[in-house]
Structure formats: C-alpha cells, structure tokens
Amino acid sequence: xxxxxxxxxxxxxxxxxxxxxxxxxxxxxxxxxxxxxxxxxxxxxxxxxxxxxxxxxxxxxxxxxxxxxxxxxxxxxxxxxxxxxxxxxxxxxxxxxxxxxxxxxxxxxxxxxxxxxxxxxxxxxxxxxxxxxxxxxxxxxxxxxxxxxxxxxxxxxxxxxxxxxxxxxxxxxxxxxxxxxxxxxxxxxxxxxxxxxxxxxxxxxxxxxxxxxxxxxxxxxxxxxxxxxxxxxxxxxxxxxxxxxxxxxxxxxxxxx
Numbered sequence: 001x002x003x004x005x006x007x008x009x010x011x012x013x014x015x016x017x018x019x020x021x022x023x024x025x026x027x028x029x030x031x032x033x034x035x036x037x038x039x040x041x042x043x044x045x046x047x048x049x050x051x052x053x054x055x056x057x058x059x060x061x062x063x064x065x066x067x068x069x070x071x072x073x074x075x076x077x078x079x080x081x082x083x084x085x086x087x088x089x090x091x092x093x094x095x096x097x098x099x100x101x102x103x104x105x106x107x108x109x110x111x112x113x114x115x116x117x118x119x120x121x122x123x124x125x126x127x128x129x130x131x132x133x134x135x136x137x138x139x140x141x142x143x144x145x146x147x148x149x150x151x152x153x154x155x156x157x158x159x160x161x162x163x164x165x166x167x168x169x170x171x172x173x174x175x176x177x178x179x180x181x182x183x184x185x186x187x188x189x190x191x192x193x194x195x196x197x198x199x200x201x202x203x204x205x206x207x208x209x210x211x212x213x214x215x216x217x218x219x220x221x222x223x224x225x226x227x228x229x230x231x232x233x234x235x236x237x238x239x240x241x242x243x244x245x246x247x248x249x250x251x252x253x254x255x256x257x
Contacts, residue, residue: 001118002028003128005187006202007035007169008062011095012191012243013044013229015200016051018221019190022202029204033114035169036062036132039099039107040075041091041192041242042226043233049103061110062132062170063139068096069108076139087236094235112138118208126163126207133170142168142186144175151179165205165212172247174201176214183212191226194247198223 004023009016023029034057039045052059061069063076075092079085099107113135119125132138135158142154160166162181173195174188188201199218206213227240 001116001206001208002030003116003205003207004029004032004202005035005130005167005185005205006032006190007132007187008037008172008189008192009034009039009048010037010064010189010191011039011042011045011048012200012226013042013047013051014222014226015191015219016048018219019200019202020051020055022217022219026204031116032057033116033130034059035130035167035187036060036110036138037064037169038062039068039103040064040095041235041239043098043229043235045095045099046103049099049106053106058114059110060114060130060132061107061112061138064092064095065107065110066112066138067092068099069104069106069110071096078141087238090236091239094233126165126212127160128165128167128205128207129158129160131158131166131168133168135166138170141171142184143171144173144177144186148179151177151182151184155180155182155184163212165207167203167205174203174216176216183214185214188216192243192247196246196248198244198246 038048067075077088114130116128134140134142134154158166160182165183167185169187172189172193175186177184187203190200200221201218204215230240231237
C-alpha cells in the first residue's frame, strides 16, 4: 500500500489545493489521510474543512481541531516567548470566531487515532498508526531529537511492534527515524512549515511490499495568495511573513503550531 499522509494545513487553502493536485497527478497513491490541525493561523478554516470533507479524506484531530471543536480555553500550543504567545492567542480567538457551526462539529468529531492494516484486518502484519502529536496527547511535541527511551515509551503506548509505522505531525518539521524496529515518521506541514522551506510538504509512505519506504515531498504553491489572504483578514500580518520564510522568523514572531 502507498499512502499520502499530510498534516498541519492550518487553514492555508492555497497550500492544501497544491498538495492535493500533486497527489492527484500521481498514479501510485492508494489512499490519503490527514493528521490534524486543519485550522488556525490562516483565513480559510471553513473552506479547508469543506475541501477535506468533499474529498472524503479521513484523519485525526490535531490540538487546534479538538480545542476549537470543544471551545477549550486555549489551543494547547507551545510558546517560545511572550510576544509569540500573544500572537498565538489572537489566532486562536480569530479562528473560534470565524468557524461555522458545521466546521466546529466536524472538528469535534475527528478521532484521536486511526490504525491502518495494509494487509487487511484478517492478518497480523504491519500497521500504520496515525496520531497528531503522540499516542498519548495531541498537544505533546515529538521532535527529532527525542531520546530513544522516549520514542520506545510512545511506541509502547501505541502497542507498536517492529515493522509498524507511527505517523504524526504537530512540530511542522519532517523527519524519519527507526527505533526498536518501529518507524517514526513526522510528515511536516502542508500550510505552515517550520524547517526553513516555504513549500508545502507531505509524505508518501510505502508499506507491505518490501521494506518501509518514506518519501518527503515538497510542493510549490501560490504563497502570495496565502499571504494576501492573511493580510486582508484581521489576522496579524506576522503570520504572512512567517509563510515566506518557512518558519525562520525572529523569536518575537509566532513559531508555535
């Protein structure tokens, strides 16, 4: 099976459109899944969710999705300085004020986790486990520099075994490691990358026929349209500048997903 896995669209409709167009051009993708954080930071939350619904793309709840969907007091994001925290709160308040009742209900109904069995449920083969942050919380950051013991603990919480894949997002930085035979795959971000590459990102995962293969794909999109949309909204202009640099902004601007 070959899966297209994408995460952290964050209401960036032009980026989502470009990623889906790239997936459509490929003849070797069997299924598409999203790993959460469909909304926040950009001005198209309803249109983004509508596109996911129209395409019938299943997925899990990111921290932004579950907090907006349940009217939680904050988005569960991590902040690196007070200015970043203030801007992040503005994004969360704007998003809650601008999502429709239907979008909110959809976000609240997303599952925490999805398990895929590429060989079928009648066999005990490898699984692909989809979460947003970690198998314990969608607010917990699983960064590439986490120690092996942390990774093994998370794999244990997921009941993952050698040959399985745990795929997630949340940090907006793509990476792939194998720890204890379990493949750990961060898909990066469609709409708000933080790795210095402004292009939208997603993962092509092959599993079941030979070794697990992970391909990180980057896609050019109409970033000017995305930036203009942010600037024409009531969202802070800093969110537009953030897109241009792929998240490489001074500490005083928002970097939390």
